[in-house]
Amino acid sequence: LEYICHCSDVSNPSKPWAVCKQWSDLIVQEFFHQGDLEQSMGLPISPNMQRDVTDQCIISKNFIDFVINNFRPLAEILILIFQ
Numbered sequence: 001l002e003y004i005c006h007c008s009d010v011s012n013p014s015k016p017w018a019v020c021k022q023w024s025d026l027i028v029q030e031f032f033h034q035g036d037l038e039q040s041m042g043l044p045i046s047p048n049m050q051r052d053v054t055d056q057c058i059i060s061k062n063f064i065d066f067v068i069n070n071f072r073p074l075a076e077i078l079i080l081i082f083q
Contacts, residue, residue: 007078010067013060028056 012023035049048059 003074003078007075010071013064013068024056024060028059031059 012020012027014020015023031049032051035045035051038045038049048054048062
């Protein structure tokens, strides 16, 4: 069950474009808000959280390159299980 929950957590790039884009917009807003808070408290700004340095395309590309590509072997196993 934990594995299935994790799959749903990282599944956004596999959804239809309209749904994927909507979720991506919300995530970017959350990231930039966190970066704003970190900056206002004088903390180092976390990667992908600084609105002046990054953008949605970079965040999405980094997510797909790192998380999805590394997650793929496990996802393929799940697909085999549920076929």
